[in-house]
Amino acid sequence: MTPEEYVEAVLGVVERIPPGRVMSYGAIADYLAERSGRSSARLVGSIMARYGGGVPWYRVVNSVGRLPPGHEVRARARLAAEGTPLRGAGVDLAAAQWWPPD
Template sequence: MTPEEYVEAVLTLVERIPPGRVMSYGAIADALYDRSGRASARLVGTIMARHGGAVPWYRVVNSAGRLPPGHEQRARESLAAEGLIFTGERVPLARYGWNPDD
């Protein structure tokens, strides 16, 4: 898979995250690893920062359930509108995490 194809795969997967659910950067990297040979949460974060504006970017959190840095308020509002209930400043991944293989 070329770098451009990997960007498209990340964005396509983020588009598939259902309303009211989230995925971590690492979970996205792991889900795409078999097809790409890549598995980097940091790379997924970079892709989201550069190209994620047209997809539901607010459904992607870090491994602790923290919202995208610098966009916490907008992400929190968007996720709350989808019915998520936060634990402090975090999304409880055990409750709202989504696995594309389920």
């Protein structure tokens, strides 16, 4: 998978996350690892920071449910509007985590 294809794959996974659910950067990296040969949560985070504006970026959180840095207020409002289970300053991962069915 080329770097450009990996960017498209990451964005494609994010587009599939249903309302009210989330995935972590690491979960996205793990989901794509076998196909891509890459498994880096940091790379997924960089891709989201650079190219994620056109997808539901607020549905991607860190490994403990923390919201995207610098965008916490907007992300929290969007997640709350979708009925995403929230906890403290972030997301309740145990209740909201999603994995693609395929």
